[in-house]
Amino acid sequence: MGELKIVENADWNIEIGALSVLSSKHIENTPALLFDRIKDYPAGYRILVGFFESLRRSALTTNLPVDITREGFIEACRRRLATNFSIPPVTVSRGPILENVYQGDDIDLFKFPVPFWHKRDGGRYIGTGHVIITRDPDDGWVNVGCYRVMVYDCNTLGMNISPGKHGRMHRAKYFEKGKPCPVVACFGVDPLLHMIATRPEPYGKCEFDAVGGIKGEPVEVIEGEITGLPIPAYAEIAVDAEILPDQGKEEGPFSEWTGYYASGEKTEPVIKSPPSLSSQRSNHHRLAGVSPHRAGRALLRIAARRIHSGPGGKSRRAGRERRRKLLPSLLNRHLDQAALPRSCAPGCICRQSMLGRRLSRPLHRRRGRRHRCL
Numbered sequence: 309m310g311e312l313k314i315v316e317n318a319d320w321n322i323e324i325g326a327l328s329v330l331s332s333k334h335i336e337n338t339p340a341l342l343f344d345r346i347k348d349y350p351a352g353y354r355i356l357v358g359f360f361e362s363l364r365r366s367a368l369t370t371n372l373p374v375d376i377t378r379e380g381f382i383e384a385c386r387r388r389l390a391t392n393f394s395i396p397p398v399t400v401s402r403g404p405i406l407e408n409v410y411q412g413d414d415i416d417l418f419k420f421p422v423p424f425w426h427k428r429d430g431g432r433y434i435g436t437g438h439v440i441i442t443r444d445p446d447d448g449w450v451n452v453g454c455y456r457v458m459v460y461d462c463n464t465l466g467m468n469i470s471p472g473k474h475g476r477m478h479r480a481k482y483f484e485k486g487k488p489c490p491v492v493a494c495f496g497v498d499p500l501l502h503m504i505a506t507r508p509e510p511y512g513k514c515e516f517d518a519v520g521g522i523k524g525e526p527v528e529v530i531e532g533e534i535t536g537l538p539i540p541a542y543a544e545i546a547v548d549a550e551i552l553p554d555q556g557k558e559e560g561p562f563s564e565w566t567g568y569y570a571s572g573e574k575t576e577p578v579i580k581s582p583p584s585l586s587s588q589r590s591n592h593h594r595l596a597g598v599s600p601h602r603a604g605r606a607l608l609r610i611a612a613r614r615i616h617s618g619p620g621g622k623s624r625r626a627g628r629e630r631r632r633k634l635l636p637s638l639l640n641r642h643l644d645q646a647a648l649p650r651s652c653a654p655g656c657i658c659r660q661s662m663l664g665r666r667l668s669r670p671l672h673r674r675r676g677r678r679h680r681c682l
Contacts, residue, residue, distance in 0.1 A: 310339060311339055311340060311364060311365055312339055312340050313342070314341075314342050314344060315341055315342065315343050315344070316343075316345040317345050317346075318343050318346060318347065319346070319347045320346050320347060320349070320421045320422065320423045320432075321423075321424045322424060322425075322426070324343055324346070324355060325423060325425035325426050327341065328341060328357045328358065331358065336362075337361070337362040337364070338361045338362065339361075339362070340365065341357045341358055342355075343355040343357070348421075349420075349421045355421060356437075359437070360499070363378060363381060370385070370500060370503070371500075371522055371524065388521075388522065392521075394513075395523075395524070395526050396526060397520060397526050397527040397528070397529045398526040398528055398529070399529055399530070399531060400528045400529070400530060401530070403530050403541025403542060404542055405541055405544075405546055405586050407587070408587045409585070410585040410587075415462060416462045417434065417461075417463065417465070418459065418462060420495075420545065422434040425562070425563065426562075428561065428563065428569065429561065429563060430458065430559065430560045430562065430573060431459065431466075432458070432459050433458050434457055434465075434495060435454075435456055435465075435493060435495065436457075437502055438493065438494055438495045438496075438497065438502065439452050439453070439454055439494045439515075440452070440475055440491060440493055441493075441538065441539070442475045442479065443490065443537055444477075445478070445481050445482055445485070445487075446481060449512050449514055450516065450537065451478060451515070452516060453469075453474060453475040453505050453515075454502060455467050455475055456468050456564075458562070463580065464578055465493065465547065465579040465580075466557055466559040466578055466579070467491075467493075467576060467577075468559050468562075468571070468574065474509075479491075479551055482553070483577075486553065487553070488550035488553060489553075489577075490532075490536070490550055491535065491537075491549060492539050492546055492549075493549075493579070494539065494540055494546045494547075495543070495544060495545040496543060496545055497540055497543045498519070498527075498540065498542065500519055500523065501515070501527070501540065504518050504519050504522075516538065527540060528540070528541040532546075533548060534548040534549060534550070535549070535550070544587060546585070547579070547585055548585075548586065549580065550580070551577050551578070552577055552578055552579075552580055553577060555577065555578045555580070556575040556576060557575065557578055558573045558574070559576040560573045560574055561573060
């Protein structure tokens with residue numbers, strides 16, 4: 309099918325990140341890259357990137373025909389999002405994730421080929437194409453999100469969660485009680501689980517349920533020994549641990565999938581003891597990373613926007629575009645009737661303030677000179 313390309317002997321330091329960008333930048337339907345025999349690591353310790361870079365792989369991931377068109381993919385996702393069909397996960401006692409279990413001093417996160425993706429990154433990031441699992445301490449519902457994860461040392465992780473994310477809300481509730489936040493970080497998961505984890509689900513709905521609805525069967529999970537959280541039974545790597553409220557380290561920056569650095573260094577709570585590390589097959593591991601363009605995510609977001617359609621099939625986005633185009637004419641009409649100071653030039657910032665709202669002595673420029681409008 310030409311959907312996968314194997315790359316051997318790449319360096320985890322910068323080279324894997326550079327090749328991931330170059331392979332898909334401004335190009336559609338590129339193959340996923342599977343890096344093997346990575347420098348300093350044995351064969352079988354692999355990294356997969358770009359798993360959503362083609363429509364065929366996105367369709368295969370979401371249980372749709374691989375020959376579907378782009379418009380058909382969007383319409384199918386729109387119908388699924390509208391019906392909101394779900395199947396809860398099922399708890400099992402055993403699974404491949406338990407083939408190797410490490411605890412305490414036996415844990416070494418650098419056993420895996422964690423990439424240093426970009427030259428201005430703050431460190432090596434193991435969590436880019438992964439999932440983070442938390443539970444609400446009050447309501448008990450489980451959230452599966454995707455928040456970048458940095459490796460500090462052999463058994464310490466840092467994680468950046470943006471404000472407003474469900475995982476951050478869960479963490480805040482534990483911290484307010486003075487308790488550490490139970491967390492499971494999973495790497496090398498089903499691409500569908502990662503895809504849904506990056507999509508905003510309604511508050512209180514579990515992403516495991518949404519994945520089960522798409523697959524037509526429940527996701528098999530194992531109860532974590534440390535946290536009691538559900539861990540995907542077929543994940544490649546899982547870190548069962550806690551986020552500590554009283555310990556923090558500098559995290560970031562990191563070049564996000566959009567292709568730029570969205571934030572700088574910040575002090576973030578660390579993920580540490582009492583940790584448990586589980587993994588499959590000691591000589592055959594796979595991390596998953598993302599490249600700067602995510603075709604599958606873009607199509608899902610288009611589908612989500614089209615759910616909120618008004619009369620005639622016009623989306624709310626189209627309405628925002630109309631309002632954005634209409635605003636300059638409304639602004640000029642309002643300001644033509646406003647009493648602007650004589651020193652105010654037609655292009656100055658006074659005419660660009662929101663609908664002529666009166667500012668207290670705004671400072672602006674005219675003809676290269678600073679002056680004040682009264």
